[in-house]
Amino acid sequence: xxxxxINGLNIDAALKxxxxxxxxxxxxxxxxxxxxxxxxxxxxxxxxxxxxxxxIKVHALKSTSRLxxxxxxxxxxxTLEHAAQIEDLATIQLKTPRFLALYRSFSEILKxxxxxxxxxxxxxxxxxxxxxxxxxxxxxxxxxxDYTTLENAQKELGQYELPLDFYPIYDKIVSCIxxxxxxxxxxxLPEIKVIKEGDCK
Amino acid sequence: xxxxxxxxxxxxxxxRLVIQSLIRDFNDAKITLKCIDxxxxxxxxxxxxxxxxxLSITESASIGVLRLLxxxxxxxxxxxxxxxxxxxxxxxxxxxxxxxxxxxxENYPIDMEKFQKMLEFNNRLKKRILxxxxxxxxxxxxxxxxxxxxxxxxxxxxxxxxxxxxxHPVDLVLLDYEMPGLSGPDTLNRIRIxxxxxxxxxxxxxxxDDKSCVMKAxxxxxxxxxxxxxxxxxxxxxxxxxxxRFVVRV
Numbered sequence: 133x134x135x136x137x138i139n140g141l142n143i144d145a146a147l148k149x150x151x152x153x154x155x156x157x158x159x160x161x162x163x164x165x166x167x168x169x170x171x172x173x174x175x176x177x178x179x180x181x182x183x184x185x186x187x188i189k190v191h192a193l194k195s196t197s198r199l200x201x202x203x204x205x206x207x208x209x210x211t212l213e214h215a216a217q218i219e220d221l222a223t224i225q226l227k228t229p230r231f232l233a234l235y236r237s238f239s240e241i242l243k244x245x246x247x248x249x250x251x252x253x254x255x256x257x258x259x260x261x262x263x264x265x266x267x268x269x270x271x272x273x274x275x276x277x278d279y280t281t282l283e284n285a286q287k288e289l290g291q292y293e294l295p296l297d298f299y300p301i302y303d304k305i306v307s308c309i310x311x312x313x314x315x316x317x318x319x320x321l322p323e324i325k326v327i328k329e330g331d332c333k
Numbered sequence: 334x335x336x337x338x339x340x341x342x343x344x345x346x347x348x349r350l351v352i353q354s355l356i357r358d359f360n361d362a363k364i365t366l367k368c369i370d371x372x373x374x375x376x377x378x379x380x381x382x383x384x385x386x387x388l389s390i391t392e393s394a395s396i397g398v399l400r401l402l403x404x405x406x407x408x409x410x411x412x413x414x415x416x417x418x419x420x421x422x423x424x425x426x427x428x429x430x431x432x433x434x435x436x437x438x439e440n441y442p443i444d445m446e447k448f449q450k451m452l453e454f455n456n457r458l459k460k461r462i463l464x465x466x467x468x469x470x471x472x473x474x475x476x477x478x479x480x481x482x483x484x485x486x487x488x489x490x491x492x493x494x495x496x497x498x499x500x501h502p503v504d505l506v507l508l509d510y511e512m513p514g515l516s517g518p519d520t521l522n523r524i525r526i527x528x529x530x531x532x533x534x535x536x537x538x539x540x541x542d543d544k545s546c547v548m549k550a551x552x553x554x555x556x557x558x559x560x561x562x563x564x565x566x567x568x569x570x571x572x573x574x575x576x577x578r579f580v581v582r583v
Contacts, residue, residue, distance in 0.1 A: 162473070188511055312489045314488055
């Protein structure tokens with residue numbers, strides 16, 4: 133995938149900010165995948181006039197958009213962060229729709245950069261031993277805050293056809309791992325343990 | 334796994350009874366001492382780099398020795414331990430010592446348990462860093478910048494950070510400032526009031542660069558304040574420098 137010319141991104145700045153092309157590609161994917169949820173969240177906070185949380189969310193986006201070289205978006209996020217800080221409601225009202233439109237435009241621009249593990253090839257059905265081993269690793273990874281173990285276990289699980297009962301929870305696990313959400317993962321622990329103990333079909 | 338042999342340079346007049354007693358304590362703790370006379374000509378042969386050096390200042394701290402050690406600490410990451418009371422030092426010597434990061438043990442016999450904990454920290458090849466940020470992209474980026482040189486962990490909230498620190502020792506927390514729920518400053522407060530975590534080094538790593546936030550953060554006496562807009566290389570260099578100069582608190 134060529135990085136030389138992506139609409140709306142300053143690739144030189146992005147490479148400098150990320151430090152490597154490999155990390156930048158991963159960040160472009162992460163950024164794209166989070167646009168829908170985060171833009172909706174910011175929009176809700178804007179509509180509900182919750183400017184404290186609105187400020188925190190645009191502040192975070194200021195850094196991530198800068199990281200991938202979306203400098204105009206980053207500047208706009210900074211403007212909104214400052215406006216929320218000083219309760220400049222006129223600026224928030226005026227610039228938030230433009231900000232959200234620009235943010236959401238990256239969904240289309242970056243769609244080719246999404247990194248997924250979804251290969252078309254047929255997957256083997258996971259054996260009970262492998263399933264138990266990998267879910268045990270998930271449990272350990274969650275309890276020990278060990279992201280590498282979690283990420284590896286999840287990737288390995290993704291290579292197999294899993295028990296049907298496990299798919300709903302598996303999707304939640306993937307989402308929590310992508311978001312480094314250990315609280316969310318801890319909340320899933322009881323369900324993982326129940327399935328691991330052998331009720332899955 | 335057996336402990337690697339621990340080697341420490343001791344700059345002291347070994348004929349003094351108190352130093353002979355110190356040497357016995359180190360032998361009992363299975364720490365190998367290399368004794369050096371308090372003479373600048375001899376001190377300069379201590380290798381550069383993250384070696385551990387004890388300086389007995391009671392009678393042995395000439396300005397020449399102190400100058401050499403000051404350079405070694407600041408430029409090469411030598412870990413310096415000062416033993417004895419400063420009362421015999423000249424004003425120049427005392428001022429130089431104030432500018433030199435060092436662990437101070439004023440009384441003999443020295444607290445060997447404390448000393449060994451410090452030594453363990455200094456000798457750890459990969460220091461452990463907990464990265465706290467509500468934004469997963471920032472967590473993954475910072476981890477990727479640091480993971481070759483450090484053992485890195487990530488959590489996405491202040492509450493998770495506190496839970497993590499209750500169970501896992503780390504050498505440094507890199508803490509975001511602006512987070513939903515427990516903010517960075519609130520998290521730092523909670524770290525500082527818990528007996529088990531109060532000594533952990535905490536550096537803010539944040540995109541907040543306005544004066545009021547920086548001032549507010551500095552009031553909380555973090556161990557540093559880094560900005561996310563620095564390049565990965567700059568951030569890494571700042572953290573490397575921090576560990577060179579940091580005197581672990583135990």
